[in-house]
Amino acid sequence: MNQGHPVIAVTHVRRAFGTKEVLKDISLQVEQAETFGILGPSGSGKTTLVKLLTGIDEVTSGQVEVLGAQMPKLSMLQQIGYMAQSDALYTELSAKENLEFFASLYGLRGGNRTRRIADVMEVVNLQEHLRKRVDQYSGGMKRRLSLAIALLHEPPLLILDEPTVGIDPVLRKSIWKELRTLNGNGTTIVLTTHVMDEAEKCDRLAMIRDGQLLAVDTPADLLRNTGAASMEEAFLYYGGARR
């Protein structure tokens, strides 16, 4: 997986809100074209870490580098496709209008924009619902539309916060297949999850609890090193070992 410069380099990052320390001395690297999972229970600091990676939030100390540039940096946002935990869609607009709006924000226009919209809607299997208003979408459909929007501008780095919540197993499988294809094309993917079996599908995994990085390794190595039978056990092992 080591192909030169890391896509993301997080070094000794601390993030505190007032006196509450949400992230404590996190260091990790994400290599190109891998799917990097951030696994942790809710409230562990996953979303805060993701916001630092996307440049929406700033570190209290330490530094975050994305594609060689120190974050936060406005021009880097063009290189990142972000899917937030909340669906963040304009529900009174149609899917097409939502897609067109976000595509324009990323500078896509004309035929290229139309083509990309068709492409991403096919990826998430929503092409028949393009003209439907988003408030008529189910929870899973909204999730997929959010993902489609993140893919619009073909970013080299995708950051997905809990991408498969509320999506049924069949569709989840097809989304994973698509993420794999994106990996194959050189796209780096960072995603957060609290679902253990999904974590196993990542190339490498960071386990976070209470703002602390417990371990970073491939799922197989995490299992081997802890002698655990499942990812859940491995997580508990690291969590317990820290105490």
Next chain:
Amino acid sequence: MRVRAITLRILQQFIHDKRTMALMFIAPLLVLSLMSLVFNGDAYEPKIGVSGGAVPFTRALEAQNATVIAYKSADLGTAALQESELDALITLNGTTPEVMLEGSNPTANRAVMLALTAATRNLQSAGGEGQVQPQISYLYGAEDMKTIDRFGPIMIGVFVFFFVFLIAGVSFLRERTTGTLERLLSTPLKRWEIVLGYVCGFGIFTVFQALLISWFSIQVLGIMMAGSFGYVLLLTLLLSMSALTLGTLLSAYAANELQMIQFIPLIIVPQIFLSGLFPMDTLPLWLQRVGLATPIYYGSEALMNIMIRGKGWSAIALDVYALIGFSLLFMLLNVLALRKHRKM
């Protein structure tokens, strides 16, 4: 028991939402204090100018609590009247007093007429002269000017401001609560682009709103209109702009729609009281100064100048600049307020 559970929950919610609680108790006090200041103000004391042979009226008018200013010539007095520094000007044509009322404010008109009638009666009974019937004329407005004609321009300003403020504020607030603001800020969009985008998007709607409201007030409701329709449109639009930019700015300090509505007694109601709807002269000076810091004050002053007094650009230029200034200031502050969500 279940009723008790709901009762308890509501109390808990109030205790957690300190702002709503504070508003329930404090906002009525604030509005009531303002009302008492406005309505309990001293009776309106008319400002009357006298010139030439009318100077003998001075003492008799002053006895009626009017402020009397003597002018060397009728022209100087007329100029002061045109600037609305006076409520009326009395000149003497032969032995007949000619009274020209400023006319735009029915309250002031009545106060002048009251003082004048009492003064002439006193003069006549003291001097024992024959009947002198003063000749009354109006500089602006007319004898049959109705209350709506006076309040119309102000109410146009107030309602335009009120609705645009709320709608723009709530819409920007939704952007935050639904997470779309965060989503926008994860794109290469610059903060000022969001603010300007809002101004343009809503701006287009407010153009139509301004057109419709101005047309309806003048053509359908028949509110007095002495000046240019174009200026009315311009002022209505600029007032909308200031409401739009203030609404989006303040939505940053509201957690939900309810808290946005709570800005009404704090932001809108005081502006109405200080807009010129009630005579400002009877208010304490510090309160008049506060009025100078509110967009509606400038909007309604200019609208009155256009619609009642039929004045042109030179009379409203300052108000126009003030409203543009307010809008730019609010936009700038909003760009800064968005730093709370993304530093760059």
